[in-house]
Amino acid sequence: MAYSIRNTLLGLVGLAVLSVTPAAALAPTREPIHLDAQSFELDYGNNVVVYHKVKISQGAMSVASDQARATGLDFENSHWVFQGNVRIAMDQGEMTSDEADVTFVKKLVATALVTGKPASFVQNNAISGKPVKGHANTIDYNIAKGVVRFSSNAWLSDGQTEIRGEMLKYNVLEKKMVGEAADQSSQRVHITITPPPASGKP
Numbered sequence: 001m002a003y004s005i006r007n008t009l010l011g012l013v014g015l016a017v018l019s020v021t022p023a024a025a026l027a028p029t030r031e032p033i034h035l036d037a038q039s040f041e042l043d044y045g046n047n048v049v050v051y052h053k054v055k056i057s058q059g060a061m062s063v064a065s066d067q068a069r070a071t072g073l074d075f076e077n078s079h080w081v082f083q084g085n086v087r088i089a090m091d092q093g094e095m096t097s098d099e100a101d102v103t104f105v106k107k108l109v110a111t112a113l114v115t116g117k118p119a120s121f122v123q124n125n126a127i128s129g130k131p132v133k134g135h136a137n138t139i140d141y142n143i144a145k146g147v148v149r150f151s152s153n154a155w156l157s158d159g160q161t162e163i164r165g166e167m168l169k170y171n172v173l174e175k176k177m178v179g180e181a182a183d184q185s186s187q188r189v190h191i192t193i194t195p196p197p198a199s200g201k202p
Contacts, residue, residue, distance in 0.1 A: 031059040033075055033107060037068075047071060054082075061109065062089045063102060075104040088112065093123030095139065114139040118153060130159045136168075160196065165189040 038053035048071055055064040066084030080102045088095040097116035102109060118135040137152035148170040150156070156163045166187045169178055 033058045047073060049073060058109070060090060063100065065100070075107045078104045080104070086114070088114065093121060095119065095121040112141045132158045160194050162192040163189070
């Protein structure tokens with residue numbers, strides 16, 4: 001059973017979910033990758049490098065943290081773990097967390113797994129002018145499949161509509177968000193809609 005959220009929440013989901021689409025966020029791009037760090041230690045024997053106060057940027061996307069540990073000395077096929085004050089900036093929005101697990105394949109971002117207590121995000125809403133906010137203990141974005149998964153205490157709000165659930169999934173390609181019963185750990189999906197304030201006009 002799935003709770004499809006397509007009508008009332010279309011404004012929240014369509015814009016929202018950070019406008020997290022392959023074209024607008026961590027999108028595949030052929031732009032150069034830039035890395036800036038305060039310091040680093042390189043272990044050739046184990047093919048591991050540790051960066052301190054690091055920032056990696058590619059196009060509109062960037063990832064910054066207090067420390068990053070990478071396997072693979074280039075971005076052709078590498079795995080990165082960012083820790084401490086992690087901030088992922090994307091088109092008109094950002095995500096913040098305690099830790100992020102990012103993979104690069106053929107010099108492109110392939111997946112981003114963001115964890116925290118909680119991991120949070122904010123995205124500007126181009127239509128309403130109000131930010132869309134959300135958080136979850138884990139936010140998992142599979143760019144290849146076009147699926148964003150918010151796990152453990154997931155919450156989304158556009159200032160008027162709030163969605164809560166143990167897990168929420170958004171399919172970028174199908175433009176559909178669902179809260180499946182099997183993912184809720186016996187919990188239920190909760191939706192709160194707050195009417196706009198009265199205009200005061202008769």
